[in-house]
Amino acid sequence: ADVKKIAVIAGDGIGPEVIAEAEKVLKKTEEVFGYxxxxxxxxxxxxxxxxxxxxxxxxxxxxxxxxxxxxxxxxGGPKWDNNSKELRPETGLLGIRKALGLFSNIRPAVIFDxxxxxxxxxxEVLEGTDLIVVRELTGGIYFGEKLRREGAHGEEAVDTCVYxxxxxxxxxxxxxxxxxxxxxxxxxxxxxxxLETSRLWRETVNRIAPxxxxxxxxxxxxxxxxxxxxRRPSSFDVIVTENMFGDILSDExxxxxxxxxxxxSASLGEGAFxxxxxxxxxxxxxxxxxxxxxxxxxxxxxxxxRLTFGYHDAAEAIERAVKEVLDAGHxxxxxxxxxxxxxxxxxxxxxxxxxxxx
Ligand code: NAD
Ligand code: IPM
Ligand code: MN
Numbered sequence: 001a002d003v004k005k006i007a008v009i010a011g012d013g014i015g016p017e018v019i020a021e022a023e024k025v026l027k028k029t030e031e032v033f034g035y036x037x038x039x040x041x042x043x044x045x046x047x048x049x050x051x052x053x054x055x056x057x058x059x060x061x062x063x064x065x066x067x068x069x070x071x072x073x074x075x076g077g078p079k080w081d082n083n084s085k086e087l088r089p090e091t092g093l094l095g096i097r098k099a100l101g102l103f104s105n106i107r108p109a110v111i112f113d114x115x116x117x118x119x120x121x122x123x124e125v126l127e128g129t130d131l132i133v134v135r136e137l138t139g140g141i142y143f144g145e146k147l148r149r150e151g152a153h154g155e156e157a158v159d160t161c162v163y164x165x166x167x168x169x170x171x172x173x174x175x176x177x178x179x180x181x182x183x184x185x186x187x188x189x190x191x192x193x194x195l196e197t198s199r200l201w202r203e204t205v206n207r208i209a210p211x212x213x214x215x216x217x218x219x220x221x222x223x224x225x226x227x228x229x230x231r232r233p234s235s236f237d238v239i240v241t242e243n244m245f246g247d248i249l250s251d252e253x254x255x256x257x258x259x260x261x262x263x264x265s266a267s268l269g270e271g272a273f274x275x276x277x278x279x280x281x282x283x284x285x286x287x288x289x290x291x292x293x294x295x296x297x298x299x300x301x302x303x304x305x306r307l308t309f310g311y312h313d314a315a316e317a318i319e320r321a322v323k324e325v326l327d328a329g330h331x332x333x334x335x336x337x338x339x340x341x342x343x344x345x346x347x348x349x350x351x352x353x354x355x356x357x358x
Contacts, residue, residue: 003036004309007067009044009060012089013282014292014345015073021294021349022071022301028353029305029314040067044096045075045089045282055092061099064275069308070100071301072277077284085146089282098138102267102275103167104174105135105246106303109253109263114327118258118335121230128234129256132182134175135246137267139167140197142243163197163242168204174268175240176212185216185237189225189245201242222249229253250279259334261293264300266307274308276300290344293332295322298352313358321355 008023010016026037042060049055055075064070075089085091110130116123144160172188179186188205190198202219209217220228222245229236229249233256241249254260263279278296286292302318305311326335330351333342343351 003038004069005067006037006039006304007042007060007064007070008039009042009064009070010073011045011075011282012047012077013074013284013287015045015075015282017287017290017292017345018278018294018297019071019073021345021352022297024349024353025298025301025318025356028356029311029317032317032356032358033311033314035309035311035314039071044072045092046077046080048092049080049083049087049089055087055089056095056099061096064096064100069273069304070096070275071297071304072096072275073297074278074280074282076282077287094142096275097267098143100267100273100275101138101269103136103138104171104268105133105137106178106266106268106307107133107135107246107250107253107263107279108303109133109250109257111257112262112323112326114329115258115262115335117337118331119255121233121256125230126233126256129236131233131236131253131256132178132238133246133250133253134171134178134238134240135250136163136167136171136240136242137246138243139163140243161195161197163200165200165204168201169208172201172205172208172240173211175238176208176215179215179238180212183237184214185218186212187218187220187225187236187239189220189222189239189241189249191222191245192219193221197242205240225249226252229256254279259293261296261332261334262299263296264298264303266300266303268307272308272310274304276304276308290346291333291342292345293334294345294349295332295352298322298349317356317358318352321352321357324355325351 010019042063141161192198192202254263260280267275302315305315336342
Protein backbone atom coordinates (compact mmCIF):
# COMPACT_ATOMS: atom_id res chain seq x y z
CA ALA A 1 0.00 0.00 0.00
CA ASP A 2 0.95 3.63 -0.45
CA VAL A 3 2.19 4.64 3.00
CA LYS A 4 2.51 8.40 3.48
CA LYS A 5 5.38 9.67 5.59
CA ILE A 6 4.44 12.44 7.99
CA ALA A 7 7.06 14.34 9.98
CA VAL A 8 5.51 15.41 13.27
CA ILE A 9 7.09 18.32 15.10
CA ALA A 10 5.08 19.20 18.15
CA GLY A 11 7.16 22.07 19.50
CA ASP A 12 6.41 23.95 22.71
CA GLY A 13 3.59 24.98 25.03
CA ILE A 14 0.24 23.64 23.85
CA GLY A 15 1.94 22.31 20.67
CA PRO A 16 2.35 18.73 22.00
CA GLU A 17 -1.16 18.83 23.53
CA VAL A 18 -2.94 19.65 20.27
CA ILE A 19 -0.64 17.45 18.17
CA ALA A 20 -1.54 14.41 20.30
CA GLU A 21 -5.19 14.86 19.30
CA ALA A 22 -4.30 15.27 15.61
CA GLU A 23 -2.31 12.04 15.77
CA LYS A 24 -5.37 10.23 17.13
CA VAL A 25 -7.24 11.54 14.11
CA LEU A 26 -4.54 10.15 11.79
CA LYS A 27 -4.85 6.75 13.45
CA LYS A 28 -8.63 6.75 13.20
CA THR A 29 -8.55 7.64 9.49
CA GLU A 30 -6.19 4.72 8.92
CA GLU A 31 -8.75 2.41 10.51
CA VAL A 32 -11.80 3.88 8.80
CA PHE A 33 -10.42 4.56 5.33
CA GLY A 34 -7.53 2.11 5.10
CA TYR A 35 -4.93 4.77 4.36
CA UNK A 36 -1.42 4.17 5.68
CA UNK A 37 0.60 6.75 7.58
CA UNK A 38 4.09 6.49 8.99
CA UNK A 39 4.82 9.22 11.53
CA UNK A 40 8.22 10.21 12.81
CA UNK A 41 8.80 12.86 15.47
CA UNK A 42 11.38 15.60 15.40
CA UNK A 43 12.61 18.17 17.90
CA UNK A 44 11.79 21.74 17.01
CA UNK A 45 11.55 25.16 18.64
CA UNK A 46 12.34 25.91 22.27
CA UNK A 47 12.62 22.26 23.24
CA UNK A 48 15.20 21.79 20.47
CA UNK A 49 17.16 24.78 21.77
CA UNK A 50 17.20 23.15 25.19
CA UNK A 51 18.14 19.70 23.95
CA UNK A 52 20.19 20.36 20.82
CA UNK A 53 21.31 23.98 21.11
CA UNK A 54 19.40 25.13 18.03
CA UNK A 55 15.68 25.69 17.25
CA UNK A 56 15.89 23.79 13.96
CA UNK A 57 18.32 20.86 14.23
CA UNK A 58 19.62 19.51 10.90
CA UNK A 59 18.12 16.09 11.64
CA UNK A 60 14.67 17.63 12.04
CA UNK A 61 15.02 19.44 8.74
CA UNK A 62 16.19 16.21 7.08
CA UNK A 63 13.19 14.39 8.57
CA UNK A 64 10.87 16.99 7.04
CA UNK A 65 12.61 16.86 3.67
CA UNK A 66 12.18 13.13 3.32
CA UNK A 67 8.54 13.24 4.44
CA UNK A 68 5.47 13.66 2.23
CA UNK A 69 4.06 16.25 4.63
CA UNK A 70 4.85 17.93 7.93
CA UNK A 71 2.48 18.34 10.87
CA UNK A 72 3.56 21.13 13.21
CA UNK A 73 2.23 22.21 16.61
CA UNK A 74 3.56 25.56 17.75
CA UNK A 75 6.78 27.02 19.06
CA GLY A 76 7.89 29.68 21.48
CA GLY A 77 7.49 30.69 25.08
CA PRO A 78 8.70 33.09 27.75
CA LYS A 79 11.66 30.85 28.55
CA TRP A 80 13.32 31.76 25.23
CA ASP A 81 11.95 35.28 24.74
CA ASN A 82 15.16 37.05 25.68
CA ASN A 83 17.43 34.81 23.63
CA SER A 84 19.49 36.16 20.74
CA LYS A 85 17.93 35.81 17.29
CA GLU A 86 19.71 32.51 16.44
CA LEU A 87 18.48 30.95 19.66
CA ARG A 88 14.82 31.91 19.32
CA PRO A 89 12.14 29.28 18.55
CA GLU A 90 10.53 31.66 16.04
CA THR A 91 13.79 31.80 14.06
CA GLY A 92 13.45 28.04 13.62
CA LEU A 93 9.93 28.49 12.30
CA LEU A 94 11.02 31.03 9.70
CA GLY A 95 13.98 28.79 8.88
CA ILE A 96 11.88 25.71 8.22
CA ARG A 97 9.45 27.61 5.99
CA LYS A 98 12.34 29.05 3.97
CA ALA A 99 14.33 25.81 3.79
CA LEU A 100 11.29 23.88 2.53
CA GLY A 101 10.36 26.57 -0.02
CA LEU A 102 6.91 27.10 1.49
CA PHE A 103 6.05 30.49 0.05
CA SER A 104 2.29 30.15 0.21
CA ASN A 105 0.38 30.06 3.48
CA ILE A 106 -3.30 29.26 3.16
CA ARG A 107 -5.44 30.18 6.14
CA PRO A 108 -9.17 29.49 5.75
CA ALA A 109 -11.61 31.22 8.09
CA VAL A 110 -14.96 29.50 7.90
CA ILE A 111 -17.73 30.10 10.35
CA PHE A 112 -19.48 27.05 11.77
CA ASP A 113 -23.08 28.25 12.13
CA UNK A 114 -23.38 26.91 15.66
CA UNK A 115 -20.36 28.99 16.74
CA UNK A 116 -21.86 32.36 15.83
CA UNK A 117 -22.43 33.03 19.51
CA UNK A 118 -18.76 32.30 20.29
CA UNK A 119 -17.51 35.29 18.31
CA UNK A 120 -17.31 38.75 19.80
CA UNK A 121 -19.03 40.02 16.64
CA UNK A 122 -22.76 40.12 16.01
CA UNK A 123 -24.13 36.89 14.45
CA GLU A 124 -25.82 38.76 11.58
CA VAL A 125 -22.47 40.26 10.57
CA LEU A 126 -20.85 36.81 10.47
CA GLU A 127 -23.62 35.15 8.43
CA GLY A 128 -22.11 33.44 5.38
CA THR A 129 -18.47 34.18 6.23
CA ASP A 130 -16.17 31.86 4.30
CA LEU A 131 -12.83 33.36 3.35
CA ILE A 132 -9.24 32.34 2.80
CA VAL A 133 -6.22 34.44 3.58
CA VAL A 134 -3.38 33.59 1.19
CA ARG A 135 -0.29 34.88 2.93
CA GLU A 136 3.12 35.19 1.25
CA LEU A 137 5.40 33.30 3.63
CA THR A 138 9.07 33.49 2.67
CA GLY A 139 9.66 37.13 1.81
CA GLY A 140 9.05 40.67 2.98
CA ILE A 141 10.13 42.24 6.24
CA TYR A 142 10.47 38.84 7.94
CA PHE A 143 13.40 37.91 5.72
CA GLY A 144 15.01 41.22 4.72
CA GLU A 145 18.28 42.41 6.19
CA LYS A 146 18.12 43.27 9.89
CA LEU A 147 20.66 45.25 11.83
CA ARG A 148 21.51 47.11 14.95
CA ARG A 149 23.82 50.09 14.78
CA GLU A 150 24.93 53.20 16.54
CA GLY A 151 23.07 56.20 15.12
CA ALA A 152 23.25 59.93 15.76
CA HIS A 153 20.79 59.51 18.65
CA GLY A 154 22.02 56.25 20.11
CA GLU A 155 21.21 52.70 19.15
CA GLU A 156 19.12 52.10 16.01
CA ALA A 157 17.45 49.00 14.62
CA VAL A 158 16.66 48.30 10.96
CA ASP A 159 14.27 45.76 9.39
CA THR A 160 14.25 45.74 5.60
CA CYS A 161 11.22 44.81 3.52
CA VAL A 162 12.11 43.36 0.11
CA TYR A 163 9.98 41.72 -2.57
CA UNK A 164 10.93 40.82 -6.11
CA UNK A 165 8.46 40.46 -8.97
CA UNK A 166 8.83 36.69 -9.13
CA UNK A 167 7.95 36.30 -5.43
CA UNK A 168 4.85 38.43 -5.85
CA UNK A 169 3.77 36.82 -9.09
CA UNK A 170 3.87 33.20 -7.86
CA UNK A 171 1.77 33.87 -4.75
CA UNK A 172 -0.72 36.08 -6.58
CA UNK A 173 -1.18 33.50 -9.36
CA UNK A 174 -1.85 30.86 -6.73
CA UNK A 175 -4.44 33.11 -5.09
CA UNK A 176 -6.16 33.75 -8.44
CA UNK A 177 -6.25 29.98 -9.04
CA UNK A 178 -7.81 29.38 -5.62
CA UNK A 179 -10.37 32.15 -6.21
CA UNK A 180 -11.31 30.41 -9.46
CA UNK A 181 -12.37 27.30 -7.56
CA UNK A 182 -14.52 29.37 -5.17
CA UNK A 183 -16.69 32.49 -5.45
CA UNK A 184 -14.22 34.07 -7.92
CA UNK A 185 -13.42 37.15 -5.87
CA UNK A 186 -9.89 38.24 -5.01
CA UNK A 187 -8.92 41.06 -2.67
CA UNK A 188 -5.27 42.03 -2.99
CA UNK A 189 -4.20 43.80 0.18
CA UNK A 190 -1.28 46.22 0.27
CA UNK A 191 -0.15 49.63 1.46
CA UNK A 192 0.54 51.04 -2.01
CA UNK A 193 -0.14 54.59 -0.86
CA UNK A 194 3.07 54.44 1.20
CA LEU A 195 5.28 51.42 0.54
CA GLU A 196 7.43 50.79 -2.54
CA THR A 197 7.14 47.00 -2.08
CA SER A 198 3.35 47.46 -2.13
CA ARG A 199 3.52 49.47 -5.35
CA LEU A 200 5.49 46.65 -6.98
CA TRP A 201 2.93 44.22 -5.55
CA ARG A 202 -0.02 46.14 -7.00
CA GLU A 203 1.64 46.62 -10.43
CA THR A 204 2.32 42.89 -10.56
CA VAL A 205 -1.26 42.01 -9.62
CA ASN A 206 -2.59 44.36 -12.30
CA ARG A 207 -0.23 42.94 -14.92
CA ILE A 208 -1.34 39.34 -14.39
CA ALA A 209 -5.03 40.02 -13.66
CA PRO A 210 -5.98 39.85 -17.39
CA UNK A 211 -5.02 36.15 -17.28
CA UNK A 212 -7.92 35.63 -14.87
CA UNK A 213 -10.81 37.59 -16.43
CA UNK A 214 -13.33 35.38 -14.61
CA UNK A 215 -12.06 36.56 -11.20
CA UNK A 216 -13.31 39.85 -9.80
CA UNK A 217 -10.32 41.76 -8.38
CA UNK A 218 -10.29 44.52 -5.80
CA UNK A 219 -7.28 46.29 -4.29
CA UNK A 220 -7.72 47.10 -0.61
CA UNK A 221 -5.31 49.08 1.54
CA UNK A 222 -4.33 47.05 4.59
CA UNK A 223 -5.70 49.48 7.18
CA UNK A 224 -9.02 49.59 5.39
CA UNK A 225 -8.99 45.78 5.06
CA UNK A 226 -8.54 45.39 8.81
CA UNK A 227 -11.68 47.47 9.23
CA UNK A 228 -13.70 45.86 6.39
CA UNK A 229 -13.00 42.38 7.83
CA UNK A 230 -15.06 43.36 10.84
CA ARG A 231 -17.64 45.37 8.90
CA ARG A 232 -18.42 43.02 5.99
CA PRO A 233 -16.54 39.72 6.50
CA SER A 234 -18.92 37.69 4.33
CA SER A 235 -18.12 39.81 1.27
CA PHE A 236 -14.53 38.49 1.17
CA ASP A 237 -13.65 35.32 -0.70
CA VAL A 238 -9.86 35.10 -1.20
CA ILE A 239 -7.50 37.68 0.30
CA VAL A 240 -3.91 37.71 -0.95
CA THR A 241 -1.27 39.70 0.83
CA GLU A 242 2.36 39.96 1.86
CA ASN A 243 3.92 38.18 4.81
CA MET A 244 3.37 40.52 7.77
CA PHE A 245 -0.02 41.87 6.66
CA GLY A 246 -1.16 38.25 6.25
CA ASP A 247 0.07 37.35 9.73
CA ILE A 248 -1.93 40.14 11.30
CA LEU A 249 -5.08 39.87 9.18
CA SER A 250 -5.35 36.13 9.69
CA ASP A 251 -5.36 36.47 13.49
CA GLU A 252 -8.09 39.07 13.04
CA UNK A 253 -10.00 36.73 10.71
CA UNK A 254 -9.72 34.03 13.37
CA UNK A 255 -12.10 35.96 15.60
CA UNK A 256 -14.76 35.72 12.88
CA UNK A 257 -14.78 31.97 13.54
CA UNK A 258 -15.02 32.39 17.30
CA UNK A 259 -11.43 31.65 18.32
CA UNK A 260 -7.86 31.45 17.11
CA UNK A 261 -8.16 27.85 18.32
CA UNK A 262 -10.30 27.14 15.24
CA UNK A 263 -7.96 28.35 12.50
CA UNK A 264 -6.01 25.81 10.45
CA SER A 265 -3.32 26.46 7.87
CA ALA A 266 -1.41 24.91 5.00
CA SER A 267 2.01 26.09 3.87
CA LEU A 268 2.82 25.08 0.32
CA GLY A 269 5.51 25.48 -2.31
CA GLU A 270 5.44 24.46 -5.97
CA GLY A 271 4.54 20.79 -5.48
CA ALA A 272 2.17 18.71 -3.37
CA PHE A 273 4.45 18.72 -0.31
CA UNK A 274 3.10 20.85 2.51
CA UNK A 275 3.49 21.83 6.13
CA UNK A 276 0.32 21.94 8.20
CA UNK A 277 -0.09 23.84 11.42
CA UNK A 278 -2.67 25.73 13.44
CA UNK A 279 -2.51 29.51 13.05
CA UNK A 280 -2.24 29.98 16.80
CA UNK A 281 0.95 29.89 18.84
CA UNK A 282 2.15 27.94 21.85
CA UNK A 283 -0.29 29.76 24.20
CA UNK A 284 1.98 29.82 27.27
CA UNK A 285 -0.90 31.21 29.34
CA UNK A 286 -2.84 27.93 29.09
CA UNK A 287 -0.04 25.42 28.36
CA UNK A 288 0.03 22.32 30.53
CA UNK A 289 -3.59 22.71 31.65
CA UNK A 290 -5.16 20.41 29.07
CA UNK A 291 -7.66 23.07 28.02
CA UNK A 292 -6.37 24.09 24.57
CA UNK A 293 -8.72 23.74 21.62
CA UNK A 294 -7.32 21.01 19.31
CA UNK A 295 -9.69 21.81 16.41
CA UNK A 296 -7.27 24.12 14.52
CA UNK A 297 -4.71 21.32 14.42
CA UNK A 298 -7.28 18.64 13.58
CA UNK A 299 -8.62 20.78 10.72
CA UNK A 300 -5.01 21.20 9.56
CA UNK A 301 -4.89 17.42 9.15
CA UNK A 302 -7.98 17.68 6.93
CA UNK A 303 -6.13 20.29 4.85
CA UNK A 304 -3.16 17.92 4.58
CA UNK A 305 -5.40 15.13 3.32
CA ARG A 306 -7.01 17.38 0.76
CA LEU A 307 -4.06 19.42 -0.51
CA THR A 308 -1.09 17.06 -0.24
CA PHE A 309 -2.56 13.54 -0.38
CA GLY A 310 -5.78 14.09 -2.33
CA TYR A 311 -7.70 12.09 0.30
CA HIS A 312 -10.88 14.11 -0.11
CA ASP A 313 -13.12 11.52 1.52
CA ALA A 314 -11.08 11.52 4.73
CA ALA A 315 -10.76 15.30 4.72
CA GLU A 316 -14.52 15.64 4.51
CA ALA A 317 -15.02 13.02 7.21
CA ILE A 318 -12.85 15.03 9.60
CA GLU A 319 -14.64 18.29 8.84
CA ARG A 320 -18.01 16.56 9.23
CA ALA A 321 -16.91 15.09 12.56
CA VAL A 322 -15.85 18.50 13.86
CA LYS A 323 -19.17 20.00 12.80
CA GLU A 324 -21.14 17.15 14.37
CA VAL A 325 -19.36 17.54 17.72
CA LEU A 326 -19.82 21.31 17.73
CA ASP A 327 -23.46 21.00 16.66
CA ALA A 328 -23.98 18.67 19.63
CA GLY A 329 -22.89 21.57 21.85
CA HIS A 330 -19.43 20.43 22.95
CA UNK A 331 -17.03 23.33 23.53
CA UNK A 332 -13.51 23.95 24.73
CA UNK A 333 -13.12 27.04 26.92
CA UNK A 334 -12.12 29.40 24.10
CA UNK A 335 -15.40 28.83 22.21
CA UNK A 336 -17.71 28.17 25.17
CA UNK A 337 -20.35 30.71 26.05
CA UNK A 338 -20.89 28.98 29.39
CA UNK A 339 -17.26 28.41 30.47
CA UNK A 340 -18.35 26.19 33.35
CA UNK A 341 -19.46 23.56 30.81
CA UNK A 342 -16.21 23.62 28.81
CA UNK A 343 -14.42 20.35 28.10
CA UNK A 344 -10.67 19.76 27.79
CA UNK A 345 -8.30 19.05 24.91
CA UNK A 346 -8.38 15.26 25.05
CA UNK A 347 -12.15 15.10 25.60
CA UNK A 348 -12.68 17.24 22.51
CA UNK A 349 -10.18 15.14 20.54
CA UNK A 350 -11.89 11.90 21.59
CA UNK A 351 -15.34 13.16 20.61
CA UNK A 352 -14.09 14.15 17.15
CA UNK A 353 -12.22 10.87 16.66
CA UNK A 354 -15.35 8.93 17.59
CA UNK A 355 -17.40 10.92 15.08
CA UNK A 356 -15.12 10.10 12.12
CA UNK A 357 -16.82 7.64 9.83
CA UNK A 358 -17.09 6.88 6.12
P1 NAD B 1 -0.96 32.55 20.87
O1 NAD B 1 -1.68 32.25 19.60
O2 NAD B 1 -0.06 31.50 21.37
O3 NAD B 1 -2.03 32.90 22.01
C1 NAD B 1 -2.90 34.02 21.91
C2 NAD B 1 -4.11 33.80 22.83
O4 NAD B 1 -4.95 32.81 22.24
C3 NAD B 1 -3.75 33.29 24.20
O5 NAD B 1 -4.61 33.83 25.16
C4 NAD B 1 -3.97 31.78 24.09
O6 NAD B 1 -4.31 31.16 25.30
C5 NAD B 1 -5.12 31.71 23.10
N1 NAD B 1 -5.04 30.48 22.33
C6 NAD B 1 -4.15 30.21 21.32
N2 NAD B 1 -4.36 28.98 20.84
C7 NAD B 1 -5.38 28.44 21.53
C8 NAD B 1 -6.05 27.19 21.49
N3 NAD B 1 -5.69 26.21 20.64
N4 NAD B 1 -7.07 26.99 22.36
C9 NAD B 1 -7.47 27.96 23.22
N5 NAD B 1 -6.87 29.16 23.29
C10 NAD B 1 -5.83 29.41 22.46
O7 NAD B 1 -0.16 33.90 20.61
P2 NAD B 1 0.87 34.69 21.59
O8 NAD B 1 0.43 34.57 23.00
O9 NAD B 1 1.04 36.00 20.98
O10 NAD B 1 2.24 33.90 21.41
C11 NAD B 1 2.72 32.92 22.32
C12 NAD B 1 3.98 32.29 21.77
O11 NAD B 1 3.68 31.55 20.59
C13 NAD B 1 5.05 33.31 21.35
O12 NAD B 1 6.29 32.77 21.70
C14 NAD B 1 4.93 33.38 19.85
O13 NAD B 1 6.12 33.74 19.20
C15 NAD B 1 4.53 31.97 19.52
N6 NAD B 1 3.78 31.81 18.27
C16 NAD B 1 4.06 30.69 17.54
C17 NAD B 1 3.34 30.41 16.42
C18 NAD B 1 3.65 29.17 15.65
O14 NAD B 1 4.34 28.30 16.16
N7 NAD B 1 3.18 29.03 14.44
C19 NAD B 1 2.29 31.25 16.03
C20 NAD B 1 2.00 32.37 16.82
C21 NAD B 1 2.75 32.63 17.94
C1 IPM C 1 2.49 32.58 12.71
C2 IPM C 1 3.37 33.15 13.80
C3 IPM C 1 4.79 33.31 13.28
C4 IPM C 1 4.76 34.33 12.14
C5 IPM C 1 5.84 33.73 14.33
C6 IPM C 1 5.79 32.87 15.55
C7 IPM C 1 7.21 33.74 13.75
O1 IPM C 1 2.85 34.34 14.28
O2 IPM C 1 2.78 31.46 12.23
O3 IPM C 1 1.51 33.21 12.34
O4 IPM C 1 4.77 35.54 12.38
O5 IPM C 1 4.73 33.88 10.99
MN1 MN D 1 0.86 34.78 13.54
